[in-house]
Amino acid sequence: MANQLCIVLDFGGQYNQLIARRVRECGVYCEIKRFDTPIDEIKALDPKGIIFTGGPNSVYDETSPHISKEIFDIGVPILGICYGCQLMAYTLGGTVESCEKSEYGKIEVTHTGSGVLFGGVPEKSVVWMSHTDYVSRLPEGFTVTAHSDDCPCAAFENKERKLHAVQFHPEVTHSQFGREILHNFLYDVCGFTGDWVMDDFIETTVAKLREQIGDKKVILGLSGGVDSSVAAGLLSRAVGKQLTCVFVDQGLMRKDEGDFVEETFTKLFDMNFVRVNCKDKFLKELKGVTDPEQKRKIIGTEFYNVFWNKIREEGAQGFFAQGTIYPDRIESGKGAKAGQGSTAVIKTHHNMVKMPDDIKFEGTIEPLADLFKDEVRAVGEKLGIPHELVWRQPFPGPGLGVRIIGEITEEKIKILQEADAVFRDEIHKCGIESELKQFFAVLPDVHTVGVMGDHRTYDHLIAIRAVTIDDFMTADWARIPYDVLARVSNRLCNEVDHVNRVVYDITSKPPGTVEWE
Numbered sequence: 001m002a003n004q005l006c007i008v009l010d011f012g013g014q015y016n017q018l019i020a021r022r023v024r025e026c027g028v029y030c031e032i033k034r035f036d037t038p039i040d041e042i043k044a045l046d047p048k049g050i051i052f053t054g055g056p057n058s059v060y061d062e063t064s065p066h067i068s069k070e071i072f073d074i075g076v077p078i079l080g081i082c083y084g085c086q087l088m089a090y091t092l093g094g095t096v097e098s099c100e101k102s103e104y105g106k107i108e109v110t111h112t113g114s115g116v117l118f119g120g121v122p123e124k125s126v127v128w129m130s131h132t133d134y135v136s137r138l139p140e141g142f143t144v145t146a147h148s149d150d151c152p153c154a155a156f157e158n159k160e161r162k163l164h165a166v167q168f169h170p171e172v173t174h175s176q177f178g179r180e181i182l183h184n185f186l187y188d189v190c191g192f193t194g195d196w197v198m199d200d201f202i203e204t205t206v207a208k209l210r211e212q213i214g215d216k217k218v219i220l221g222l223s224g225g226v227d228s229s230v231a232a233g234l235l236s237r238a239v240g241k242q243l244t245c246v247f248v249d250q251g252l253m254r255k256d257e258g259d260f261v262e263e264t265f266t267k268l269f270d271m272n273f274v275r276v277n278c279k280d281k282f283l284k285e286l287k288g289v290t291d292p293e294q295k296r297k298i299i300g301t302e303f304y305n306v307f308w309n310k311i312r313e314e315g316a317q318g319f320f321a322q323g324t325i326y327p328d329r330i331e332s333g334k335g336a337k338a339g340q341g342s343t344a345v346i347k348t349h350h351n352m353v354k355m356p357d358d359i360k361f362e363g364t365i366e367p368l369a370d371l372f373k374d375e376v377r378a379v380g381e382k383l384g385i386p387h388e389l390v391w392r393q394p395f396p397g398p399g400l401g402v403r404i405i406g407e408i409t410e411e412k413i414k415i416l417q418e419a420d421a422v423f424r425d426e427i428h429k430c431g432i433e434s435e436l437k438q439f440f441a442v443l444p445d446v447h448t449v450g451v452m453g454d455h456r457t458y459d460h461l462i463a464i465r466a467v468t469i470d471d472f473m474t475a476d477w478a479r480i481p482y483d484v485l486a487r488v489s490n491r492l493c494n495e496v497d498h499v500n501r502v503v504y505d506i507t508s509k510p511p512g513t514v515e516w517e
């Protein structure tokens with residue numbers, strides 16, 4: 001049976017995926033749709049609740065995303081958040097004005113005690129506000145349920161029509177009782193029963209996969225990353241040896257990582273595991289190449305050449321599986337303007353690869369296509385995939401290739417793998433691993449003079465990089481304690497051959513990028 005559905009209508013706000021995550025944390029299945037999704041399409045999906053997200057625009061701006069009044073008449077409860085709250089008021093005949101003093105940050109609101117959304121919430125609580133317009137007059141039939149010093153309609157409702165709105169952001173953790181407010185909307189207003197449970201997901205997905213695949217074969221490209229690993233785990237549970245995983249090891253993974261992936265999937269799971277070791281071929285193609293873009297291009301092109309050739313060899317029978325996850329395929333309304341329709345920004349489907357025309361499968365299977373990253377991780381843990389793999393930090397497709405500046409050689413790969421392993425080991429030991437989003441070593445192709453015993457050395461410099469990231473656009477260099485840096489430096493110079501100097505990269509993004517190439 002299909003899960004009960006909540007639709008998040010995306011008006012371009014920065015927290016939209018967060019809203020969807022919070023809804024799912026409440027045990028309710030939810031999907032994000034563009035603000036201009038036709039009403040008939042929405043009705044056909046039979047949602048039990050709809051949430052309008054925030055957005056950067058003003059409702060009075062002609063180019064702002066608007067919505068037909070009809071949506072309020074289809075009988076589905078609606079919660080408007082921030083811009084969504086203003087849009088609800090404006091569309092139904094209320095008034096929205098520019099704030100004399102815009103509210104930004106943590107603000108205290110007081111609720112009246114009558115609002116359904118505020119059940120169990122103290123009379124005064126702190127919420128997260130970020131708005132320059134506000135609702136100054138409510139549409140007919142609505143009543144104010146909360147206010148702040150500068151915002152007379154911080155929340156309002158039309159109980160009968162099940163229309164609710166909050167000017168603040170209940171989805172961010174700074175809103176003290178945000179979770180309760182969303183929960184109240186989903187359960188007390190919409191009447192969800194909370195049927196979105198991860199254990200059910202594994203069971204129902206495995207059953208669906210079995211039915212879809214029957215006695216046919218499935219091929220999956222395994223990268224060693226979280227998504228493809230979890231997809232492999234699910235498929236293995238569903239069809240065992242009918243599944244073949246193709247793992248291309250170009251020799252640019254971290255120390256022992258290729259062996260770890262092979263061991264995990266051959267020992268823990270029932271499947272055919274095909275490892276293609278092609279380090280020599282890659283090194284040949286990369287010989288003498290120093291330009292970063294050219295290196296990336298060669299690594300990417302070669303990877304897919306090897307991969308598709310292996311698929312041709314194995315025979316393209318049955319289905320092709322991929323580890324696509326929900327954020328890969330969301331069509332975001334971010335920056336979308338009315339009238340631009342589908343030409344507005346669409347998120348790049350980075351997990352979706354173009355298949356050569358001569359390779360023809362019966363269909364594609366994406367068992368994780370509805371899940372967010374942390375849900376994928378939860379499924380991975382439940383499937384028994386090792387913690388290190390499930391919580392693996394992001395690792396670029398071109399692997400260590402973007403961390404070796406200049407020509408890539410076997411010797412440099414070895415030095416970098418060893419150095420990176422030492423750094424990761426120290427971070428792991430000092431217990432700050434979970435605070436960092438990424439941490440790794442870089443080989444900048446710089447030699448410096450040093451002294452070892454009585455000898456002068458002229459050897460490699462290693463740079464270490466550790467970042468905390470707010471999103472993919474920004475990152476801050478991590479304030480690793482000096483004593484940890486001291487141990488890392490000491491170990492690198494003593495344990496890794498050809499390293500005589502260590503520097504720590506203290507560049508944030510922007511202006512730097514996370515990777516060096």
Ligand code: XMP
Nearest residue numbers: 394395396397398438472509513514515516
């Ligand atoms: P930058 O270096 O652009 O990296 O600040 C942002 C994030 O993306 C990862 N990254 C890549 N991931 N293929 C990938 O799959 C790539 O070519 C690539 N380049 C960078 C990087 O590790 C960081 O998480």
